[in-house]
Amino acid sequence: MEKGFYLEILHVDKNCGARYGILHTPHGNVEVPMFMPVGTVGSVKTLTPEELYAMHSGVILANTYHLHLRPGEDIVSKAGGIQKFMNYKGPMLTDSGGFQVFSLAKSRDIKEEGVTFKSHLNGDKIFFSPEIVIGIEEKIGADIIMSFDECIPYPATYTYAKDSTERTLRWAARGKAVHQRSDQALFGIVQGGDYKDLRTMCAKELVKMDFDGYSIGGTSIGEPKEKCFEMIDYAIEYLPSDKPRYLMGVGSLDYMLEGIAKGIDMMDCVLPTRIARHGTLMTHNGRVNIKNEKYKEDFSPLDSECDCYTCKNYTKAYLRHLYVSEEQLAQRLLSIHNLRFLISIMEGARVAIKEDRFLQYKDEVLKKYGDKRGF
Amino acid sequence: MEKGFYLEILHVDKNCGARYGILHTPHGNVEVPMFMPVGTVGSVKTLTPEELYAMHSGVILANTYHLHLRPGEDIVSKAGGIQKFMNYKGPMLTDSGGFQVFSLAKSRDIKEEGVTFKSHLNGDKIFFSPEIVIGIEEKIGADIIMSFDECIPYPATYTYAKDSTERTLRWAARGKAVHQRSDQALFGIVQGGDYKDLRTMCAKELVKMDFDGYSIGGTSIGEPKEKCFEMIDYAIEYLPSDKPRYLMGVGSLDYMLEGIAKGIDMMDCVLPTRIARHGTLMTHNGRVNIKNEKYKEDFSPLDSECDCYTCKNYTKAYLRHLYVSEEQLAQRLLSIHNLRFLISIMEGARVAIKEDRFLQYKDEVLKKYGDKRGF
Numbered sequence: 161m162e163k164g165f166y167l168e169i170l171h172v173d174k175n176c177g178a179r180y181g182i183l184h185t186p187h188g189n190v191e192v193p194m195f196m197p198v199g200t201v202g203s204v205k206t207l208t209p210e211e212l213y214a215m216h217s218g219v220i221l222a223n224t225y226h227l228h229l230r231p232g233e234d235i236v237s238k239a240g241g242i243q244k245f246m247n248y249k250g251p252m253l254t255d256s257g258g259f260q261v262f263s264l265a266k267s268r269d270i271k272e273e274g275v276t277f278k279s280h281l282n283g284d285k286i287f288f289s290p291e292i293v294i295g296i297e298e299k300i301g302a303d304i305i306m307s308f309d310e311c312i313p314y315p316a317t318y319t320y321a322k323d324s325t326e327r328t329l330r331w332a333a334r335g336k337a338v339h340q341r342s343d344q345a346l347f348g349i350v351q352g353g354d355y356k357d358l359r360t361m362c363a364k365e366l367v368k369m370d371f372d373g374y375s376i377g378g379t380s381i382g383e384p385k386e387k388c389f390e391m392i393d394y395a396i397e398y399l400p401s402d403k404p405r406y407l408m409g410v411g412s413l414d415y416m417l418e419g420i421a422k423g424i425d426m427m428d429c430v431l432p433t434r435i436a437r438h439g440t441l442m443t444h445n446g447r448v449n450i451k452n453e454k455y456k457e458d459f460s461p462l463d464s465e466c467d468c469y470t471c472k473n474y475t476k477a478y479l480r481h482l483y484v485s486e487e488q489l490a491q492r493l494l495s496i497h498n499l500r501f502l503i504s505i506m507e508g509a510r511v512a513i514k515e516d517r518f519l520q521y522k523d524e525v526l527k528k529y530g531d532k533r534g535f
Numbered sequence: 536m537e538k539g540f541y542l543e544i545l546h547v548d549k550n551c552g553a554r555y556g557i558l559h560t561p562h563g564n565v566e567v568p569m570f571m572p573v574g575t576v577g578s579v580k581t582l583t584p585e586e587l588y589a590m591h592s593g594v595i596l597a598n599t600y601h602l603h604l605r606p607g608e609d610i611v612s613k614a615g616g617i618q619k620f621m622n623y624k625g626p627m628l629t630d631s632g633g634f635q636v637f638s639l640a641k642s643r644d645i646k647e648e649g650v651t652f653k654s655h656l657n658g659d660k661i662f663f664s665p666e667i668v669i670g671i672e673e674k675i676g677a678d679i680i681m682s683f684d685e686c687i688p689y690p691a692t693y694t695y696a697k698d699s700t701e702r703t704l705r706w707a708a709r710g711k712a713v714h715q716r717s718d719q720a721l722f723g724i725v726q727g728g729d730y731k732d733l734r735t736m737c738a739k740e741l742v743k744m745d746f747d748g749y750s751i752g753g754t755s756i757g758e759p760k761e762k763c764f765e766m767i768d769y770a771i772e773y774l775p776s777d778k779p780r781y782l783m784g785v786g787s788l789d790y791m792l793e794g795i796a797k798g799i800d801m802m803d804c805v806l807p808t809r810i811a812r813h814g815t816l817m818t819h820n821g822r823v824n825i826k827n828e829k830y831k832e833d834f835s836p837l838d839s840e841c842d843c844y845t846c847k848n849y850t851k852a853y854l855r856h857l858y859v860s861e862e863q864l865a866q867r868l869l870s871i872h873n874l875r876f877l878i879s880i881m882e883g884a885r886v887a888i889k890e891d892r893f894l895q896y897k898d899e900v901l902k903k904y905g906d907k908r909g910f
Contacts, residue, residue: 203857203864231831231856239834239852247848456606459614473622477614481606482578488863489578 165303165345165372167192167404167425171514177396177423178518180510183219183404185251185303186343187243190218191510192404192425195416195502196253198433201226202236202246204499205433206492209248215468215500216507219304220248221428224296225257225264225288229281233299241301253428254297256306257288258349259377259409263311270310272327290335298341305339306375307332309349314383321353329365336369345372347406350395353378354387359394373404380409380429388415392422413442413505414534417522420509431535432498437491439483442501446530448476450494455480468500469493540678540720540747542567542779542800546889552771552798553893555885558594558779560626560678561718562618565593566885567779567800570791570877571628573808576601577611577621579874580808581867584623590843590875591882594679595623596803599671600632600639600663604656608674616676628803629672631681633724634752634784636663638686645685647702665710673716680714681750682707684724689758696728704740711744720747722781725770728753729762734769748779755784755804763790767797788817788880789909792897795884806910807873812866814858817876821905823851825869830855843875844868 169181183190197204197212198221204212212220222242227233239245242252261268265277265286274289290308297305309328312321328351339346348366352358366374376395379388392407399405404426407419411429419427432442441448443463448455450462455476462479463471470479470493482490505525512521526534544556556567572579572587573596579587587595597617602608614620617627636643640652640661649664668683684703687696703726714721723741727733741749751770754763767782774780779801782794786804794802807817816823818838823830825837833851845854845868857865880900887896901909 201856201860201862202853203862206863206867208864208867230860231852235832235852235856238832239850245850245853245856247853457610457613475614475620477606477610478577478620478622481576481610481620485576485605487576487578488581488866489583491863492581492583492867 164343167373167402169401173513173518174516175519176421178420178509178513179423179425180513181425183251183425185219185345187249187251187303190251193420193506193509193513194218194426195411195506196221196426196428197499198223198428198430199246199248200430201230202242204495205437206488206495209246211469211496212248212499213250215496215503217250217499217503219251219253219426221253221255222246222300222302223257223260224254224293224300224306225260227254227300228257228286228296229279233296237299237301243301251304252302253304254300254302254306255408256293256297256308256349258306258309259311261288262313272330275310290331291338294335294339294346298339298344301341302344304345304347304373307335307346307348307371309351309377311381312351312353312378314354314378314381314387316353318355321355321358325352325358325362329362332366332371333369336371347371347373347375347404349375349377349408351378352391352394354383354391356390356394359391360398363395363398367398367400371403373406374399375406375408376424377408379407380415385414389418389422392419392424396423411502412534413529414526416502416505417509417525421518421522432502433495435535436494436498439490439494441494442498442529442535444501445528447535450476450480450483452480462497463501466497466501466504468497470497539718542748542777544776548888548893549891550894551796553795553884553888554798554800555888556800558626558800560594560720562624562626562678565626568795568881568884568888569593569801570786570881571596571801571803572874573598573803573805574621574623575805576605577617579870580812581863581870584621586844586871587623588625590871590878592625592874592878594626594628594801596628596630597621597675597677598632598635599629599668599675599681600635602629602675603632603661603671604654608671612674612676618676626679627677628679629675629677629681630783631668631672631683631724632663633681633684634686637688647705650685665706666713669710669714669721673714673719676716677719679720679722679748682710682721682723682746684726684752686756687726687728687753689729689753689756689762691728693730696730696733700727700733700737704737707741707746708744711746722746722748722750722779724750724752724783726753727766727769729758729766731765731769734766735773738770738773742773742775746778748781749774750781750783751799752783754782755790760789764793764797767794767799771798786877787909788904789901791877791880792884792900796893796897807877808870810910811869811873814865814869816869817873817904817910819876820903822910825851825855825858827855837872838876841872841876841879843872845872
């Protein structure tokens with residue numbers, strides 16, 4: 161990877177591992193820690209790029225597995241890459257499809273060479289190997305791409321987790337060996353289930369391979385919260401401080417803030433947009449269910465502390481009306497709010513880190529939010 | 536109606552009845568002839584007000600029947616009226632619900648006093664009289680409101696049409712008698728089925744009542760194209776030239792352009808947004824079905840002559856991908872295009888009228904569009 165991609169750490173909170181920095185990418189610089197909205201098939205559901213810029217989005221995700229199925233990486237490549245295809249001018253990241261193969265695909269068969277599975281759309285047989293996945297990600301053309309891994313189910317036996325983690329390491333090496341595009345950063349993914357020695361071993365081995373960044377995967381898949389935090393602890397101390405650290409699939413406040421305290425730089429999740437489409441909003445004062453009858457004549461904004469387009473222009477009564485009437489505009493306006501809410505929480509976190517008061521900020525945010533689920 | 540609402544006709548085409556003018560309303564001035572996007576339940580489906588301003592929308596419609604059912608006119612009134620409720624800063628119009636009672640509602644019972652019908656949402660029994668409808672429209676608070684009428688089915692016997700038209704005239708008088716808000720223009724609706732004497736009689740009688748504008752209703756409900764044009768002819772010569780003339784429910788190119796040639800100022804239809812949500816686009820070079828396989832690798836804009844947000848920023852390949860992947864963003868981007876297309880056709884019409892070449896413009900647009908259905 162050429163110098164177009166690097167992490168510049170500018171401050172580490174004196175009281176915890178939280179770090180503030182700037183991630184330099186070929187499509188611009190973004191501040192960390194950051195929350196990355198997910199644009200699964202090449203659009204952050206319901207939203208335009210301009211709406212993402214307006215909420216100060218940084219990196220946006222897209223999904224290798226979904227884009228491979230539709231429209232296919234060749235079409236994305238012919239369009240000039242994913243940014244040109246979807247008209248997003250900021251940095252982008254593709255996950256490797258590993259998580260989707262294990263969560264969405266039907267009847268998978270995992271071998272050393274790779275995974276044979278059936279498309280969740282039409283049952284077509286598909287084969288993904290580390291080499292094939294890197295090839296697809298190179299065609300999609302995001303700034304940051306992920307190694308192909310197996311997302312170990314929770315719980316898993318030690319033997320299963322060990323075999324899988326060792327294979328994921330071999331897959332990481334194979335993917336790295338074929339990766340050619342010097343304008344793309346390639347991340348390794350730490351697996352290991354909830355076993356300390358496996359997580360530590362995986363982190364150390366990946367670091368030896370010298371990736372451009374490191375993800376912590378296999379988290380937020382049903383394990384207890386403390387387990388997730390332990391999985392981070394088992395690995396993070398072995399990850400180099402000058403490379404970005406990405407906690408995958410995490411979008412609830414408590415996980416995000418705890419991750420940041422431990423030294424995580426990047427997080428993503430479909431949660432804020434998915435729950436928004438179902439009428440559930442995250443606000444500075446806790447969870448709001450917009451369907452609730454009590455908002456019928458509530459002409460105040462969703463979140464009086466929020467500066468998003470939705471909160472600046474619409475009332476709860478109108479949002480409830482749109483939602484109850486099944487108007488698509490509801491899902492748009494609610495998605496805008498939830499994403500902007502998390503992005504603004506990250507902005508607050510960055511300021512707090514620079515002032516060495518991140519732990520206090522975390523406690524304040526969580527206390528005010530109130531809901532123990534964190535979303 | 537105070538002087539806040541009036542039509543200023545600035546030019547009539549020398550070769551036909553087409554007229555160019557400015558409609559003055561309490562929420563701003565708009566040029567006619569114009570196409571009015573429909574925001575049935577208080578949102579033009581999928582779109583924000585800012586997107587409507589960007590496409591140079593003028594008057595926006597909302598629907599009395601739908602808003603009465605949800606959220607109820609009292610809530611709209613408490614919000615400060617429909618414009619404040621939905622945050623649209625331009626002029627608005629509400630239809631009377633007459634069309635919806637006859638097209639959507641279940642088991643209606645029409646009496647002199649009014650209509651008893653069942654809600655299409657939950658079967659609740661509802662009673663609409665001219666007085667009740669005007670009361671609802673006053674609470675909703677649009678700039679332009681419609682009299683309560685019966686939309687006569689096509690075809691209808693002479694006896695049915697005559698009885699209905701005479702009742703619609705009595706309803707118009709009753710509605711006008713109770714209408715109080717001086718900041719709202721009230722329009723009468725010409726009915727009469729496809730019977731010349733009834734249409735003419737209805738127009739003359741409405742004009743005697745001195746409405747602020749006149750609609751031609753009962754059109755575009757399944758009658759042959761020539762019948763629709765005749766229905767306009769039967770009435771329009773009796774309508775005063777200094778009052779706006781509104782052809783209801785018309786959104787295909789041929790009907791719109793023919794209406795303008797006959798002296799129509801305003802038109803509305805859900806057609807452009809409804810067909811957009813089903814992947815059908817109106818372009819300067821004819822109809823496009825975005826689902827078509829041939830657009831899979833077509834990286835050109837939907838309509839190279841269009842200046843809309845969608846055509847300036849996205850390719851057919853991307854729009855097709857979003858549509859096929861059932862992403863809501865597809866319906867947004869396609870709705871933006873269809874509405875802007877019709878609005879830009881209106882802009883061209885206004886220029887042509889001022890230059891006395893509207894008939895030529897009409898022929899050119901329709902020839903280039905090609906599709907005889909006009910949409």
